[in-house]
Amino acid sequence: MSLIQLIYVSTATTELEESELDAILESSARHNTPQDVTGMLLYSGGTFMQVLEGEEAAVDETYQRICADPRHHSSFLLTRDPIKERNFAVWSMGFRRLNESDATAKPSFAPFFQDGFDARTIGTQPGIALDLLLEFSQRWNFK
Numbered sequence: 324m325s326l327i328q329l330i331y332v333s334t335a336t337t338e339l340e341e342s343e344l345d346a347i348l349e350s351s352a353r354h355n356t357p358q359d360v361t362g363m364l365l366y367s368g369g370t371f372m373q374v375l376e377g378e379e380a381a382v383d384e385t386y387q388r389i390c391a392d393p394r395h396h397s398s399f400l401l402t403r404d405p406i407k408e409r410n411f412a413v414w415s416m417g418f419r420r421l422n423e424s425d426a427t428a429k430p431s432f433a434p435f436f437q438d439g440f441d442a443r444t445i446g447t448q449p450g451i452a453l454d455l456l457l458e459f460s461q462r463w464n465f466k
């Protein structure tokens with residue numbers, strides 16, 4: 324058993340409708356549950372941040388499939404680390420759409436997401452991606 328946690332950011336090809344996000348979450352749940360992959364997906368200003376957790380092979384296979392998805396591009400891998408236990412064990416894929424009220428409510432996090440996730444800004448602060456994901460997993464929808 325070797326668990327890993329992988330976090331990336333990417334850019335949606337077009338601004339996605341609610342129904343398109345639902346379709347992504349539906350297929351995420353369908354694939355992740357049998358593979359015991361868990362995580363959280365954030366959507367902000369046409370960009371994604373996602374954390375995937377699980378067995379190394381399952382997470383790598385899932386990430387490769389996600390990277391090939393034409394609904395987004397410019398995937399940037401922020402972290403891929405061994406973990407002892409999961410931070411997002413309960414969700415096959417939790418989901419939150421971040422908006423202006425989130426930026427107002429969380430001014431210390433706002434620079435990292437209010438204009439969409441920016442890999443370069445986020446990359447300069449180790450740990451900030453996980454902190455953001457944990458912060459916004461407090462209030463969530465899940466599939």
Ligand SMILES: Cc1cc2nc3c(=O)[nH]c(=O)nc-3n(C[C@H](O)[C@H](O)[C@H](O)COP(=O)(O)O)c2cc1C
Nearest residue numbers: 347350351354355371373385388389392394395416
């Ligand atoms: C931002 C984003 C996140 C995604 N997350 C997952 C995921 O966690 N697990 C997964 O299996 N597919 C995920 N997908 C969908 C995959 O890229 C792919 O479309 C899907 O797994 C294909 O399965 P299907 O054709 O059976 O629906 C994601 C897609 C996008 C755009």
